[in-house]
Structures are given as C-alpha cells and as structure tokens.
Amino acid sequence: MKLLNFNNVSAASPRNRGRKRLYLATFGCQMNEYDSQRIAQILHEKYALTSKPDNADLILVNTCSIREKAENKVYSLVGRLKKFKKQKPDLIIGIAGCVAQQEGDRLLKRLPFIDLVFGPQCIYGLPDMLKDVEKGMGAVLHTELKHDFLIPLITAPLSEPNPVQAFVTIMQGCDNFCTFCVVPYVRGREVSRPPEDILAEISQILDKGVKEVTLLGQNVNSYGKKVDTCPDFPGLLHMVAEIPGLERLRFTTSHPKDISLDLIKCFRDLDTLCEHLHLPVQSGSTTVLKRMNRHYTRDQYLATVENLKSLCPNITLTTDLIVGFPGETDRDFEDTISLLKTVKFDQIFAFKYSPRPLTRAAGFDNHVPEEIKAERLEAVLELQKEIGFMRYKSLEGREEEILVEGLSKKNQEELRGRTRGNHVVNFSGPQELIGKFVTVKIIKACYHSLRGKILIP
Ligand code: SAH
Ligand code: SF4
Ligand code: F3S
Numbered sequence: 001m002k003l004l005n006f007n008n009v010s011a012a013s014p015r016n017r018g019r020k021r022l023y024l025a026t027f028g029c030q031m032n033e034y035d036s037q038r039i040a041q042i043l044h045e046k047y048a049l050t051s052k053p054d055n056a057d058l059i060l061v062n063t064c065s066i067r068e069k070a071e072n073k074v075y076s077l078v079g080r081l082k083k084f085k086k087q088k089p090d091l092i093i094g095i096a097g098c099v100a101q102q103e104g105d106r107l108l109k110r111l112p113f114i115d116l117v118f119g120p121q122c123i124y125g126l127p128d129m130l131k132d133v134e135k136g137m138g139a140v141l142h143t144e145l146k147h148d149f150l151i152p153l154i155t156a157p158l159s160e161p162n163p164v165q166a167f168v169t170i171m172q173g174c175d176n177f178c179t180f181c182v183v184p185y186v187r188g189r190e191v192s193r194p195p196e197d198i199l200a201e202i203s204q205i206l207d208k209g210v211k212e213v214t215l216l217g218q219n220v221n222s223y224g225k226k227v228d229t230c231p232d233f234p235g236l237l238h239m240v241a242e243i244p245g246l247e248r249l250r251f252t253t254s255h256p257k258d259i260s261l262d263l264i265k266c267f268r269d270l271d272t273l274c275e276h277l278h279l280p281v282q283s284g285s286t287t288v289l290k291r292m293n294r295h296y297t298r299d300q301y302l303a304t305v306e307n308l309k310s311l312c313p314n315i316t317l318t319t320d321l322i323v324g325f326p327g328e329t330d331r332d333f334e335d336t337i338s339l340l341k342t343v344k345f346d347q348i349f350a351f352k353y354s355p356r357p358l359t360r361a362a363g364f365d366n367h368v369p370e371e372i373k374a375e376r377l378e379a380v381l382e383l384q385k386e387i388g389f390m391r392y393k394s395l396e397g398r399e400e401e402i403l404v405e406g407l408s409k410k411n412q413e414e415l416r417g418r419t420r421g422n423h424v425v426n427f428s429g430p431q432e433l434i435g436k437f438v439t440v441k442i443i444k445a446c447y448h449s450l451r452g453k454i455l456i457p
Pocket of ligand 3: 183187
C-alpha cells in the first residue's frame with residue numbers, strides 16, 4: 001500500500017488553512033498511483049493530504065483486484081477504518097479503483113458504512129460526488145465505464161512540492177483479454193490519449209522540476225493503433241524524447257506480442273530513453289502461453305530478447321510470471337525455469353495464479369493445487385535470487401549516472417537513487433543532491449540493490 005502524503009505540513013500551516021484533510025491509500029499498479037495523484041490534484045483546493053487516518057475528513061482507498069490477495073488487503077484495510085467513522089460521524093469514506101469497478105453496489109452491501117464507491121474513469125466527478133454525499137441522501141455509486149473515455153488534461157498543481165519523477169498515462173484500458181486477467185473488465189477498452197495532450201502534460205510537469213517521466217499503459221506497444229491521427233508508440237517516443245528539459249524517459253508495460261523492431265531501435269537511438277525494459281513473459285511454455293491467449297511463443301519471446309540484447313547490449317530486462325496456471329504440468333513449469341536461466345532477468349515479479357471473476361481461465365479445468373503453486377513459486381524465487389545477484393554483481397566496479405530520488409529506505413542518513421538500468425543504489429551524500437544527477441562507482445551488490453560511492457556530485 002502506498003500513501004499519497006507529500007504536503008503533510010501541520011494543520012496551522014498557512015498553506016493548509018481552511019482545507020480539510022484527505023487520507024489517500026493506494027494499492028495496485030502505477031496506473032492507480034497516477035489516478036491517486038490526479039485525485040489529490042482534483043481535490044487540491046478543498047483537501048490537504050494527511051498520513052493519519054484518525055484526523056482525516058475524507059478517506060479514499062484506491063483499490064486493485066488483480067489477484068484475490070490484493071482484493072483481500074482492501075477489505076482488511078477498510079474494515080480497520082470503520083472505527084474512525086464511529087469516532088467522527090461526518091467522516092466520509094470512499095472506495096475507488098478496480099475493486100470498486102468490479103464489485104459496485106456489492107461493496108455497499110458488504111460494507112454498509114461506506115459513503116462512496118467509484119470506478120477509475122469516474123474520478124473526475126469527485127467534487128460533485130462529495131457534494132451529493134454531504135447532502136446526506138445515502139451512499140453514492142459511480143461505476144460507468146465508457147469505451148471511448150478520454151483522460152482529460154488537468155492543470156491543478158501537483159501534490160508533491162518537489163517531484164523528481166512522474167508517471168504520465170498515455171492510454172487506458174486493454175483489449176487483449178489474457179485469459180487470467182481482470183483488467184479489461186475493470187478498466188474498459190483500450191483508448192489512446194491524443195499526442196498533444198501527452199506532450200502538454202509532460203511539459204507541465206517538467207516545469208515543476210520533474211527530471212524523469214514514465215509513460216504508462218497496460219500495453220503501450222499498441223499505442224495509437226486504433227486512431228489514424230495518432231503516431232505509433234515508437235513515433236510517440238521520438239516526440240516525447242525531444243521535449244526540452246526531459247532528462248530520463250521510461251515506459252511500462254510492453255506486451256511481447258507486438259514489440260516492433262522500431263521500438264527496439266529506440267533503445268539504441270534515443271539518448272533520454274533509459275536502458276530498461278519490463279517485458280512480462282508470464283510463462284516459458286508455449287502451450288501455457290496459448291491457453292493464456294498471449295499470442296507469442298516461447299521462441300518468439302526469446303528472439304525478441306536476442307534482438308534487444310544485440311541492439312542495446314546494456315539493457316536491463318525484468319519480467320512478470322505466473323506459476324500454477326490451470327493445466328500447467330511439471331514439464332510446462334520446467335520450461336519457465338529454463339527460460340529464466342536463458343534470459344537472466346535482473347528482477348522478476350512472480351505470482352501464484354489466482355482465479356478472477358469474469359475471466360475465462362477461472363472456468364478452465366485442471367486447476368493446480370495450492371501446495372504445488374506454492375512449491376513452484378518458491379522454486380522460481382530461489383533460482384531468481386541467484387541469477388539476480390549474479391547480474392547485480394556484474395555491475396560492481398562500474399561508474400553509473402544516478403538520479404537521486406530521496407533518502408535511503410533502510411538508512412535515513414543515506415541517499416537513494418536509480419541507474420538508467422533501473423537498479424536502486426544507496427550511497428552517502430548531502431541531502432541537497434536530491435533531484436540531481438551524480439556519478440557513483442558501484443562498490444557492492446546486494447540482492448535487490450547496489451551500494452555506491454559518489455565520484456562526481
Ligand atoms: N498489462 C500487463 C500486466 C498487468 S497486471 C501485461 O500485459 O503484462 C500485472 C501482472 O499481474 C501480470 O503481468 C501478471 O503476471 C499478474 N497477474 C495478472 N492476473 C493475474 C492472476 N489472475 N493471477 C496471478 N497473477 C496475475
Ligand atoms: Fe491483462 Fe493481458 Fe491486458 Fe496485460 S495485456 S492488462 S495481462 S489482459
Ligand atoms: Fe490492479 Fe487495476 Fe492496476 S486491477 S494492477 S490497479 S489496472
């Protein structure tokens with residue numbers, strides 16, 4: 001869970017005088033983080049963010065339903081929030097995001113103390129929804145899902161005073177219907193934002209001091225495919241890379257089925273595009289990929305990786321994978337293990353398959369028993385620990401450009417930043433370097449981070 005809590009200054013601060021308090025908790029992917037940022041912007045005039053639910057006037061939980069575990073976390077948090085409502089009866093509690101979209105009024109029945117339920121497309125109507133709640137006419141529910149919805153441009157100030165990096169959603173929804181995935185049902189059809197809106201939003205946030213922008217979409221590679229007036233994704237990357245003031249550009253997520261040679265060339269040709277690609281493979285078995293409706297084979301995935309490594313030898317690759325998809329045999333699982341050994345990702349995000357409402361795979365035969373899923377998950381994580389460490393070890397001795405993002409998470413006396421390849425580096429240095437670029441020498445690899453020493457501040 002992440003908390004949006006940047007301007008957590010005291011109640012007496014002139015900036016917060018007259019504003020109510022908003023506690024905003026976010027689960028799920030970067031698109032939810034982006035939406036939460038927008039919620040804070042939309043409510044900026046009336047609400048200041050707080051990290052304390054007990055002094056909030058409005059509590060919003062932006063939820064994720066990608067796996068059952070993610071959904072359950074929401075119920076447990078919301079259950080704990082109920083007591084604040086008893087202490088402060090005019091407190092408003094709302095549930096946003098993908099669980100809100102998926103469950104709709106079932107949420108209101110299950111959690112009758114909730115005042116407001118709204119889906120991802122409805123965040124822009126929040127000020128009106130809050131007025132309706134304040135009228136006291138009962139709970140408010142908005143889960144309309146339009147298939148031609150366009151993300152609006154908004155000009156309200158960012159909630160973080162000195163942001164170093166920011167997300168910009170370039171498309172929303174998904175048309176792929178991977179058989180395990182709930183996203184197309186909760187986020188609607190794929191719609192690309194017009195390039196001029198994307199460029200305008202990026203220029204706006206660069207003016208606030210942002211150095212690094214990550215373009216977001218469930219499948220950015222298919223950006224613009226349905227609209228004649230839009231460039232394709234490599235075309236958009238070229239346009240964005242030229243915006244004055246942008247120092248680092250990243251994007252996520254790419255679907256392996258339509259990663260083009262033009263896109264791979266961008267890693268070679270665009271100076272601002274960082275050498276990191278998150279390319280979710282899901283499984284190393286072609287038969288499982290077919291049942292997942294992924295539209296690529298193991299060999300096609302491996303050929304893409306070869307192309308990437310030959311055109312951009314420094315590239316960092318990371319991936320997502322699912323173990324225990326219905327019908328996954330020992331042999332299929334061995335294919336996943338061998339793919340990990342072949343590609344050697346720097347990092348993986350591995351999940352036990354979780355049946356989701358409305359998805360096709362939930363109705364497939366041969367669901368894999370929970371204990372086998374757990375064994376397989378442990379095996380991939382164990383293997384990846386070795387591979388990842390070897391990859392991180394290979395960076396020892398190198399000099400890397402780091403964008404300093406803030407204080408180190410474990411040791412607040414130190415700084416934390418990231419390499420272009422997206423490796424976290426912790427090192428000693430003065431706080432004034434936050435938001436700046438420094439060159440560090442990598443002196444030690446740990447399992448998920450690196451230790452560095454500043455060479456050029
Ligand atoms: N759009 C991205 C994925 C978004 S969801 C893509 O196509 O790659 C993030 C990850 O959650 C997925 O890559 C997948 O590995 C995992 N995931 C999605 N549905 C899941 C399910 N039902 N069970 C387990 N993991 C799942
Ligand atoms: Fe889900 Fe597949 Fe769409 Fe990714 S591409 S969001 S995994 S349906
Ligand atoms: Fe979760 Fe919704 Fe993102 S289901 S992964 S928050 S699109």
